[in-house]
Each structure stands twice: as C-alpha cells, then as structure tokens.
C-alpha cells in the first residue's frame with residue numbers, strides 16, 4: 001500500500017502504567033475482570049468496576065478486622081470466665097493491650113499485607129483474569145470495522161496485560177492502515193512476532209523512518225533472522241536500508257550487525273554513511289568484520305570527491 005493511501009489518525013494519549021496490574025479492574029458484583037476503561041461492567045451492566053488493587057486492599061482490611069474481632073472476643077471470654085474481680089480486670093486490660101498492639105503492628109505491615117492480598121487474589125483468579133482479557137480482545141475486534149482507531153487503542157491497552165502473537169499481529173495489521181508520525185505514541189519491541197510477517201517488516205521500515213530510536217537489539221535480531229524473506233518483498237531493500245541507517249546510531253549495533261550493514265551500504269543516505277564512516281575511523285581497531293573494508297569501497301565509489309569524507 002503506498003503511503004498516501006494510509007489514513008492520518010490521532011491516538012488518544014497513552015501512558016504505560018508503572019505496574020501491569022494498574023490497568024486491571026474487577027466488577028464487584030459479578031467478579032469479571034477488565035483491562036479497558038469502560039464505565040459499566042460488560043457482563044452484568046453494573047457500574048461497580050474497581051481497580052484490583054482496591055479490591056485486594058478491601059480484602060486485606062476485612063481479614064485484619066476479623067482477626068481483631070477474634071482477639072476482642074477472646075478477651076471478653078476470658079473476662080467472663082475470670083475467677084475473681086482482680087483476674088477479670090487483668091484479663092480485660094491484657095486483652096485490650098494486646099488488641100492495641102495488634103492493631104498498631106497491622107497498620108505498620110499494611111502495605112505488605114495489601115501486596116500479599118493482591119498476589120493471592122490474582123493467583124486465585126488467574127483463569128478469570130484471562131477470560132476477562134479475552135472478552136476485552138473480542139470487544140476490540142468487534143469495533144474494528146466501524147472504528148479502527150478505537151479498536152487499536154483498545155488492543156494497545158489490553159496488550160499491557162495480554163502479551164502474545166495474536167494480539168500483536170492484530171495491532172500490526174491495524175497500524176498498517178495508519179499514517180505514522182513522530183509525535184504518535186508508537187511501539188515496536190512489544191509488537192515483534194516469533195515468525196516472519198510482511199506487515200511487521202513494513203512497519204519496521206516505517207518506524208525506521210519516523211522513530212529510528214525505537215529500533216533496538218530485539219528488532220535488529222528480528223530483521224537479521226528474516227533478512228532473506230524481507231529481501232523477497234517489493235520494498236525489501238528499502239526496509240533493510242532504513243533499518244541499517246537506524247542501526248548506525250550506536251557503535252554497538254554497528255559492531256554486532258556489521259555483516260548485515262555491509263550489505264546495504266550503497267543506498268544508505270549520505271548522513272548515515274558519513275556517521276558510520278566516522279565511527280569506523282574513530283575506532284579502527286575494533287572487530288568490524290570487514291565492514292570497514294566495505295565502507296572504504298563505497299566511499300571510494302560514491303564519495304570520492306566529497307570533502308567531508
């Protein structure tokens with residue numbers, strides 16, 4: 001698809017959460033989990049969705065109150081069965097001191113208790129969490145025809161929790177229809193698949209143009225692994241040249257992927273080639289694996305009269 005057929009879009013602002021569980025909410029009524037921002041539960045329709053963290057805190061609080069109540073009951077019992085007034089007073093006072101101490105220490109360890117409760121809650125209901133996320137994914141796919149941007153945004157939110165090739169593949173397919181811009185919230189590493197996918201290769205090529213800083217080790221490994229398949233694509237050489245141009249950002253990449261870079265030097269933009277050329281000149285004793293010789297050849301052929309080289 002030529003670039004001009006792609007749709008210009010704007011994504012809603014998006015901030016990756018600090019913890020993956022920050023995005024997860026549970027319905028207090030029916031117990032359904034969701035990673036989307038809807039107001040009402042998709043299963044029972046009630047507006048009782050709360051963050052899982054909150055639910056865990058409530059559970060931990062309930063547990064603590066039960067323990068405290070138990071302690072107070074024990075105290076009351078011991079007072080009731082006391083043999084003398086002195087014993088009764090002592091038991092009562094002891095119980096109250098204990099309960100106070102218990103309350104105080106519980107408050108101190110509350111943070112840990114909450115975390116523990118969150119862990120236990122998610123561990124216990126992991127199947128329900130997956131079910132909820134799968135329903136979320138289907139919801140996103142169901143709006144795909146009317147509103148592909150909304151579908152993409154939904155998938156982006158779900159994919160924080162739901163990793164895997166299926167969701168990444170769907171996102172790549174949607175991104176294929178959009179015009180990418182520098183100012184968009186774009187991802188790459190999260191979208192890498194296990195197998196070769198031409199749409200993903202094209203996406204990598206587009207990213208190399210607008211956000212070369214997103215091209216990192218994992219992407220370079222992917223491109224290297226499927227170099228042959230990419231070359232069979234119509235714009236394969238352009239994609240690989242773009243990636244090579246992004247890779248010369250860092251000397252580490254240039255060294256690690258020297259073989260691959262060497263194959264796409266001819267079409268490398270002048271500024272990229274100049275950068276690589278200077279990089280090699282600055283560290284002539286690194287293990288360039290012949291890349292230095294290839295660069296010298298291309299320099300001789302293309303930039304012989306260029307004063308910058």
Ligand SMILES: [Zn+2]
Pocket residue numbers: 027028029030031032041042043044045046
């Ligand atoms: Zn519900």
